[in-house]
Amino acid sequence: MKHHQFIVLIITILFLNSCATYKPQYKDENYNKTFPTEKDIVHSFYLIGDGGNSPIGSQSEALKDFKVELAKASKQSTALFLGDNIYEKGMPNKGDENRAFAVCVCTFN
Numbered sequence: 110m111k112h113h114q115f116i117v118l119i120i121t122i123l124f125l126n127s128c129a130t131y132k133p134q135y136k137d138e139n140y141n142k143t144f145p146t147e148k149d150i151v152h153s154f155y156l157i158g159d160g161g162n163s164p165i166g167s168q169s170e171a172l173k174d175f176k177v178e179l180a181k182a183s184k185q186s187t188a189l190f191l192g193d194n195i196y197e198k199g200m201p202n203k204g205d206e207n208r209a210f211a212v213c214v215c216t217f218n
Contacts, residue, residue: 150185153182153183154187154189155182155186155187155189157172157175157191159192
């Protein structure tokens with residue numbers, strides 16, 4: 110019985126592995142694979158995840174790079190902070206000197 114289960118397991122693994130692919134597969138062979146250059150970008154979205162774990166009084170490398178990219182962004186852009194952006198102790202109480210650091214407001218120039 111163990112031998113039979115082992116063979117079924119191997120066949121299942123091979124079957125699931127055969128479904129994997131390393132290149133895009135399209136239904137239509139004439140699928141346009143290039144970005145249309147004649148169209149303008151109407152709005153851009155900038156996404157950053159896990160942006161809340163910066164040391165007090167400074168910014169993480171990820172936030173510094175994000176700030177550089179946002180400085181280049183057009184007015185038709187939106188920044189979205191994804192995930193858990195307030196760590197271990199949560200949001201500081203009102204009046205706490207570190208509260209301003211915990212609140213992030215992004216503007217585009």
